[in-house]
Amino acid sequence: MYKSTAPSTPLPQPPTPPPPPPEEEIVEHFECPNCGAPIEITPDTLVIVCKYCGYTEFRDPGYEVYVLKALDKAEIERRFWERMKKDPDMAPHVGDIQIVDTTFIYTPFYLADYDAEWYYIGEKTKTEVHGSGKNARVVTKVIKVRGSGSESGRIAIPGRRYVEELGMKELGDAIEQVDEKTLIPAKEYNWEKYIEAVLGFDYEPREIPQMVKDIVAEEIKRRIYKEKNLTKMLAFLCRVKTKSVRAILAPIYVITYKLKGGIYGIAFSGFDGRQLVAMEPVFTKHMIEYTAGAAALASLGAAAAALAAAVQEVHILIVPILSLLGGFYLMHKAVGGVRFER
Numbered sequence: 001m002y003k004s005t006a007p008s009t010p011l012p013q014p015p016t017p018p019p020p021p022p023e024e025e026i027v028e029h030f031e032c033p034n035c036g037a038p039i040e041i042t043p044d045t046l047v048i049v050c051k052y053c054g055y056t057e058f059r060d061p062g063y064e065v066y067v068l069k070a071l072d073k074a075e076i077e078r079r080f081w082e083r084m085k086k087d088p089d090m091a092p093h094v095g096d097i098q099i100v101d102t103t104f105i106y107t108p109f110y111l112a113d114y115d116a117e118w119y120y121i122g123e124k125t126k127t128e129v130h131g132s133g134k135n136a137r138v139v140t141k142v143i144k145v146r147g148s149g150s151e152s153g154r155i156a157i158p159g160r161r162y163v164e165e166l167g168m169k170e171l172g173d174a175i176e177q178v179d180e181k182t183l184i185p186a187k188e189y190n191w192e193k194y195i196e197a198v199l200g201f202d203y204e205p206r207e208i209p210q211m212v213k214d215i216v217a218e219e220i221k222r223r224i225y226k227e228k229n230l231t232k233m234l235a236f237l238c239r240v241k242t243k244s245v246r247a248i249l250a251p252i253y254v255i256t257y258k259l260k261g262g263i264y265g266i267a268f269s270g271f272d273g274r275q276l277v278a279m280e281p282v283f284t285k286h287m288i289e290y291t292a293g294a295a296a297l298a299s300l301g302a303a304a305a306a307l308a309a310a311v312q313e314v315h316i317l318i319v320p321i322l323s324l325l326g327g328f329y330l331m332h333k334a335v336g337g338v339r340f341e342r
């Protein structure tokens, strides 16, 4: 029998160091049940994808997740070519276009239904012309406006940070229009074998009502400003009630292609095949200028870092593609040397 040799009076213990803060970088090692290959997963990994044999496994995050069924890769590439042939700018170059890569990713969104009611008091200026002819003068008056309204709506919110550059906003717009009947519980979904990654959720469903409230109220406020031509909002009250929240994984395809030494990309919604964002060359004599090009290259590093952080668990290949697209996006902002189409 084990005998304790510890003194009866416990010695003062050194203070225990606080536990390390929970970090997303914690990597668990998982062995592929199909081929035995090591797979690295993080706590937010939703679907384990074995890049060696294509094995996929959904991990229940503790809340219901739905999937939008994806069109297959061949169908998206067919749409890519069809689109290129129809575009009068691109059509003459179709023979020179070469697809470099087609990346297929599932991205997390929350779809929420809400009721909103609001009341506001604002100010706007009104200009009037007094008198006529030589005596005419313009008088500017500040007047108060007030109003109220209500609406019911649906909003799609990215379930993850740092994915803005990929056409996420446009994908969100597409998700807002989906028929709920097409949502498939993730547990029952037949995961395709060629997925590059399934990005997990950063936010939990319980955090969504507050986000819906903030986004919807801000949007309504902006709309009132614009519609009523306000110069100032004196008071704004907005009550937003979230009626339902659904976690959804939506597919997105990014086709990267080569043309005349440049690399460009188009993002497609994976469930309905619509084009989300296109970063295309502009066929003019003045392409991107050297200085602006250099500036864009410098910021490309930052974009790459942000995107790499967003896709940590994603297999290494897509990081350069995403950062490349991020770079094009910045370049577009800087000089407009790349056509940015929606």
Ligand SMILES: [Zn+2]
Pocket: 032, 033, 034, 035, 036, 037, 050, 051, 052, 053, 054, 055
């Ligand atoms: Zn495997």
